[in-house]
Each structure stands twice: as C-alpha cells, then as structure tokens.
C-alpha cells in the first residue's frame with residue numbers, strides 16, 4: 629500500500645523512526661490520542677491511523693478530547709470527523725477554563741496550569757479506556773522552542789521527552805511527531821481535509837512573548853542557516869554530558885572537596901608554593 633502523497637510518506641518515515649528509536653508503540657498497545665482539533669493533533673491521529681494499517685505490529689487507536697468548557701468550542705466537528713473516518717472517540721466536558729480564571733492572578737499566563745489540569749483528566753481517561761499509551765501532538769518545533777525557552781529564561785538545559793512514564797508509573801506519554809516540523813503537520817492536516825479548530829480559550833493564539841520571540845529568533849537564524857532546526861533537534865539526541873557544569877552529572881571527588889575547604893580557610897595550594 630503506497631502513501632497518499634509524498635508529504636504523507638515523509639511524515640510516516642519520521643514518525644516510524646521515532647516509534648522505533650524511542651519504543652513509542654509496541655505490539656498490543658491501545659494508543660489514546662489527545663485530539664484538541666488543532667492541526668498537530670489531527671496530523672498525529674491521521675498518520676498513526678495510516679501507520680496502524682501498514683505496521684507489522686498490531687495496535688489500536690482512540691481519540692479523546694478534553695473540552696475545557698469555553699463557549700464556541702466546535703467539538704461537534706471533531707466527533708463528526710472521527711465518526712466519518714471510523715475512529716474510536718471519547719470526549720469529556722470539564723470546567724477547566726472557569727477554574728483557571730478563578731485560581732489565576734490577573735497577570736499570570738494560564739497555560740502551565742491548564743496543561744496540568746488537562747494532563748490529570750487525560751490520565752483518568754486513559755485508565756477508563758484501557759489505554760497503554762497517551763500520544764500528544766508536540767512536534768519538532770515545540771521541542772526546540774522549549775529547549776531555548778528553558779535555556780534563555782529558566783536557567784535550565786532541558787526540552788521534553790519523546791517518551792515519559794508518569795510519576796506513579798501508571799501511564800506512558802508519547803510524542804511521535806518529535807521529528808515532524810510544525811509546517812509539515814499543518815500542511816498534512818490541511819491536505820487530509822481535517823477540520824482545524826481553535827480551543828476558544830482567550831489565551832489561545834496569544835503565545836507568551838518569550839515563545840513568540842524564540843519562534844522569531846529561530847526563523848531569523850534559519851534564513852542564514854537553513855539546517856538550524858534539524859541541527860537543534862539532533863543536538864537533543866547528542867548530549868555531551870562531560871561538557872556541562874551540572875555537578876549531579878559529575879560528582880566532585882571527596883579529595884577535591886577537602887582541598888577546596890582548605891583553600892577557603894586560606895591554605896595555599898601545593899602547586900603554587902615555590903620550591
């Protein structure tokens with residue numbers, strides 16, 4: 629069976645590589661796809677369905693939507709589309725939006741609190757539908773933007789994992805689009821005639837200034853260095869831990885600590901004493 633378009637073939641190749649490299653999907657898995665109706669979630673659902681029909685292993689899919697309760701959210705389009713394509717689907721209606729408004733200070737950004745609430749609902753749903761994996765639509769650009777955001781503004785060198793086991797060990801979150809760019813996901817969702825909808829959250833589309841800046845920075849650098857995105861994503865899989873400063877990676881030997889203590893006390897290091 630051939631792919632519908634060269635774009636689909638390219639995305640399928642990248643997703644298959646991620647699945648193999650990070651053991652994202654295994655024989656017998658029931659994969660629950662977070663389906664917000666945004667381009668990335670549709671692209672993920674579509675490509676996993678294509679791969680499911682061709683894969684040498686057997687796995688099943690179910691799309692799930694967490695409705696945050698914002699007026700005008702067209703979740704009906706998601707359920708209709710899933711029905712038309714024969715995709716198993718569940719939706720859970722919540723009051724996450726209202727709860728966030730009550731809890732959050734006026735000048736605070738809602739996204740991290742929102743993500744925590746939604747993650748909690750997804751975990752509960754995963755148990756209910758018997759899912760062994762929870763697939764999220766984060767793509768390559770999300771990974772590298774998160775890396776730079778943490779580097780520039782949080783004093784931390786980290787992005788996000790392609791495969792994450794929840795703290796209680798009960799759930800496995802996977803991100804099969806790790807190698808797929810945002811532009812590819814957008815074109816693929818559109819070409820697959822999937823109804824891209826917004827979540828109707830007041831903050832939606834109003835990305836934080838820092839994320840906007842990082843997006844712009846990458847786009848500017850890309851003009852001079854077209855391979856910059858692929859270099860950054862490769863860097864995340866090619867970490868030179870010996871060339872970092874985190875002492876948790878390189879515990880300092882006890883002797884060195886004693887010498888450092890003595891230096892603090894005014895002792896002159898041996899190598900500095902003239903003989």
Ligand code: SF4
Nearest residue numbers: 738739742829831832
């Ligand atoms: S934009 Fe809105 S829906 Fe999206 S993560 Fe932020 S608060 Fe949640």
